[in-house]
Amino acid sequence: MRNHSVTYSPFQTQDATFQAVADPTRRAVLDLLRRGSQPAGAIAQAFPVSRPAISRHLRLLRRAHLVREHREGRHRVYDLNPEPLRAVDSWLEQYRSFWTMSLNNLKSFVESEYAKETAQHSAGKLTRKPSKGDR
Amino acid sequence: MRNHSVTYSPFQTQDATFQAVADPTRRAVLDLLRRGSQPAGAIAQAFPVSRPAISRHLRLLRRAHLVREHREGRHRVYDLNPEPLRAVDSWLEQYRSFWTMSLNNLKSFVESEYAKETAQHSAGKLTRKPSKGDR
DNA sequence: ATAATGTGTAACCATACAGTTACGTGACAG
């Protein structure tokens, strides 16, 4: 658990990465660090939330190995480590082929599903709008 | 205090997608649907949690527009809609350049940062090793 | 009509999490 060497086990890491990236503030922190390393205080000033809140976001990002921290005097400088994002990328990789399917294919697919559905209720009993549980 | 410097992109869909995908069970549901549409019951059987739990995951995925549902008799067939994942992909896009930087580039980059740092205080009081403040 | 099937929802519980304020601590300045 306390292992902070280079070998992260891929399973735990993927979960941690997805979870870390799920929060919009943390994504924004990463986006900020993409422009260069910054001390914690400077990062916090960029956000409308309190400094301790950012500190905790940073801790989570640290544990997900998405940022690294080192001390410079009394500053704690954070820099980006995008490596774990590869896990997200590789997961996404499997879906890229789907959305490179042309929109026409997708459209005709949806329409055929719709036709299948409407074909079922010529008596008009099943005439519910499909987006009912959508809210 | 409440300085709002960084442009928060309040892209609703992006947030919803990231959040939906944050949960490993929901990712697994998507992975399952990648092989083809399935009714809710069949999806639930593939997981160790109860059927209502899956039903709620499906609702969340529905609201994130990552799956679509249509009725077939008394079945509710779910099929994958990977479109929203493009938002994740495009966010990730900005980071790809980082990990395609060779390790040598990264190393030299880090070292130049280090040099910049040490240049600031010729007294050399702050020579801390990085990667210590992990957890 | 009645039963069985497939599924979503409600109610409830435990836990996680984001945010806050208050405080502790190491590093520098005087």
Add this chain to the structure above:
DNA sequence: CTGTCACGTAACTGTATGGTTACACATTAT
């Protein structure tokens, strides 16, 4: 030594979330 700065952390709060069981409802089967 003392104060101040830059942090992290503790304690607390409200809310979201994931899980469970019990139930409602529509669709087929008998």
